[in-house]
Amino acid sequence: MRALFLDVLRELEAEVRALREEQDEADRPEESSARITLLGQFSLFVDEEFSRQVPLIATADVDALIDASWPVRSAFVRVLNKRGLEYDELSSEVWIPPDSTFLVLWESEVLRCEYLSPLYCLLSKAVKAPEKNRRLILQGIQIFGDELRKLINHHGGDILFFTSER
Amino acid sequence: MTKQKFERVVGFFVAKGLLVAPQITPRPSVKLDVRDVLAAADEEPRVMEVFPAALIHFPRTFQHQERLPEALGEIVERIRKNLPTGRDYKGISYKKMRHWATKELRDRRTKPVGEKKVMRSYRLSPAAYEKLRAHSEKQGVTETALLEELIRGI
Numbered sequence: 001m002r003a004l005f006l007d008v009l010r011e012l013e014a015e016v017r018a019l020r021e022e023q024d025e026a027d028r029p030e031e032s033s034a035r036i037t038l039l040g041q042f043s044l045f046v047d048e049e050f051s052r053q054v055p056l057i058a059t060a061d062v063d064a065l066i067d068a069s070w071p072v073r074s075a076f077v078r079v080l081n082k083r084g085l086e087y088d089e090l091s092s093e094v095w096i097p098p099d100s101t102f103l104v105l106w107e108s109e110v111l112r113c114e115y116l117s118p119l120y121c122l123l124s125k126a127v128k129a130p131e132k133n134r135r136l137i138l139q140g141i142q143i144f145g146d147e148l149r150k151l152i153n154h155h156g157g158d159i160l161f162f163t164s165e166r
Numbered sequence: 167m168t169k170q171k172f173e174r175v176v177g178f179f180v181a182k183g184l185l186v187a188p189q190i191t192p193r194p195s196v197k198l199d200v201r202d203v204l205a206a207a208d209e210e211p212r213v214m215e216v217f218p219a220a221l222i223h224f225p226r227t228f229q230h231q232e233r234l235p236e237a238l239g240e241i242v243e244r245i246r247k248n249l250p251t252g253r254d255y256k257g258i259s260y261k262k263m264r265h266w267a268t269k270e271l272r273d274r275r276t277k278p279v280g281e282k283k284v285m286r287s288y289r290l291s292p293a294a295y296e297k298l299r300a301h302s303e304k305q306g307v308t309e310t311a312l313l314e315e316l317i318r319g320i
Contacts, residue, residue: 001186055187056188057185057187059212059216060184084183134211
């Protein structure tokens with residue numbers, strides 16, 4: 001999945017560069033550098049270490065914050081659609097915990113893509129969508145242990161929901 | 167449930183583009199017991215998120231549909247009728263479940279809910295029918311296509 005996403009970004013980079021050339025030729029102000037922040041399940045998918053340890057399943061919608069012009073945004077959506085994925089227009093509603101850390105997936109002069117680190121992605125899911133993510137959080141606790149447990153409790157989540165017998 | 171059964175269920179949804187799971191082999195042609203799907207959804211709620219869409223688009227895949235919980239059956243019917251609101255189910259919002267039924271899938275034999283044709287039969291006078299038949303033949307379209315075009319122009 002990381003390879004698929006790198007492919008998405010490679011294609012998007014080419015589109016952004018093409019847009020910049022067009023703007024140059026038309027003497028229009030240059031497109032500023034585009035920034036994409038992956039959230040949700042796909043931010044776990046692209047983390048090599050985490051996805052190696054935890055088999056992941058996702059619906060086909062990608063949560064991401066897009067800080068870019070409308071043409072670049074449309075290009076991103078189009079590039080996702082080509083691969084059977086869609087952009088979740090409600091991505092801005094995803095809760096990003098305070099002090100979240102992000103990891104860089106792609107960086108160039110025209111495009112930067114980061115993703116929410118697995119620890120904080122799991123925290124977000126544990127606090128805001130515990131029922132949907134119980135199995136995943138349990139697996140996350142096995143990896144991150146007390147660090148994740150403390151964060152969940154600190155941010156109003158219920159650790160017992162995940163750890164008690166059902 | 168066994169890992170094999172779980173992967174069989176998820177594999178079907180992956181094959182139809184409803185789920186993404188790189189480690190699971192796509193299974194486009196399996197028959198699935200509704201009870202196995204419900205069990206898989208207990209382990210992975212994302213299965214539940216797309217199950218109504220799969221039931222609507224691929225009904226022949228699912229056996230023992232009489233085992234569907236009543237609440238879930240009602241949700242499926244509301245989605246089938248493209249109703250904008252309905253009850254959430256086991257932490258999955260109706261909106262999300264409906265969304266997947268309205269999405270165009272990679273299996274081109276399916277149509278998103280809201281685009282499925284509605285069957286009606288109308289009695290036409292012989293003269294009206296003859297006119298419809300002659301015009302559709304002249305334009306090289308089906309009678310249905312011609313009717314739809316005429317209605318769009320209203």
